[in-house]
Structure formats: C-alpha cells, structure tokens
Amino acid sequence: MSDQKKVISASSKYLRISPSKVNLVLCKIRGKSYKEALQILKYLPQKAGAIVWQTLYSAVSNATNNFDFKKEKLVIAEAFVNQGPILKRMRARAKGKGAAIQKKMSHLTIRVMEVDFPGEGQIDESTVEVKLK
DSSP states (O other), rough: TTTTTOOOEEEEEEEOHHHHHHHHHHHHTTTTTTTHHHHHTTOSSHHHHHHHHHHHHHHHHHHHHHHOOOOGGEEEEEEEEEOOOOOHHHHHEEOOOOOEEEEEEEEEEEEEOOOOOSSSTSSOOTOOOOHHH
C-alpha cells in the first residue's frame, strides 16, 4: 500500500480553444518536472501555453496546500485534453448559401505526483546516457 503514489489533479473546463491546439503544448511538458515545465511554458508563444500554465499552477497549489508535497519533487504524471461542447455558427457564402463554422471547446486535466529524485544535486551514473560520435 505504501508503494502507491498519491496523484493530485486540477482541471479547467469549457476553455474556448481547440483541443488539438492545447494538445500540442501538453506534448511538450508531459512527464517533466514542475520547474522544467514552467520554464518550457514561460517561453511558448501559443495562447494555449498560458492556459496550461494556469492549470499546472493550480494542480501544484493543490498538492502543496492540501497534501504538504514539496514543489521541487513534483512531476507531471498525466496531462490530457478532452473535447467539450461545440458552438455551431453559420457564415454567409456565395449564392445565398451558408457554411458551418464549429467553435470548439476543451476540458484540460493535469495530474501531478511526488517523486524522489535520486541524489539531489548529484549525478547518478547509472541513469546518465553517453553519446559517442
């Protein structure tokens, strides 16, 4: 029972951005540590970067305030986006016709968990990969 890690989550719902756009940002931070993910999100030009940052910050705040986890030990366990409802609109086209426009919404969920990094500040030689030319 002690081997089971506690996973803390935060979600943002009904975001007015396409799920595919959010997923591009999530792919960049999945599996990263909290600090590393913040650095990546800080310099992303996409609008989705700010939305993901807010949800990640909320998940980490939940973990630190409610469960006394340390920010330095948090890792993104899961990050996924689901499609929400679609706003359907019409756009006028030639010859009195109309074209459908779909304005998609997203539901974003980020889950973090606490992981003990081996030898904080020291390099564990068994985990280091060496690239030879």
